[in-house]
Amino acid sequence: MSFLRSGRHGEAVSGTAPQQHRNNTLHVLVKPTGRMAAYEEQLLKQLETHPNATLTGHFRILEEATGLTIWFETVDRDFTRHGVT
Known part of the structure; x- marks a missing residue:
């Protein structure tokens, strides 16, 4: 899972994932691999x-x-x- 570390308008966002979550600036991008486990x-x-x-x-x-x-x-x-x- 990767974390997109940018704000709503592309500005850089700092802080830990929980802080970003509280500030509504954490965006999780899930990329399926297409491979079987x-x-x-x-x-x-x-x-x-x-x-x-x-x-x-x-x-x-x-x-x-x-x-x-x-x-x-x-x-x-x-x-x-x-x-x-």
């Missing part, structure tokens, strides 16, 4: 090996396989993004 490949492989697993089940299988802990809501978002319902 490494764990997403694992999730898609899990669909083939565990087609009847619940979202919570996939989250737990992923945690066992990779040591990565994510929420089942994240699993749901990732599956939805790849057209899995």
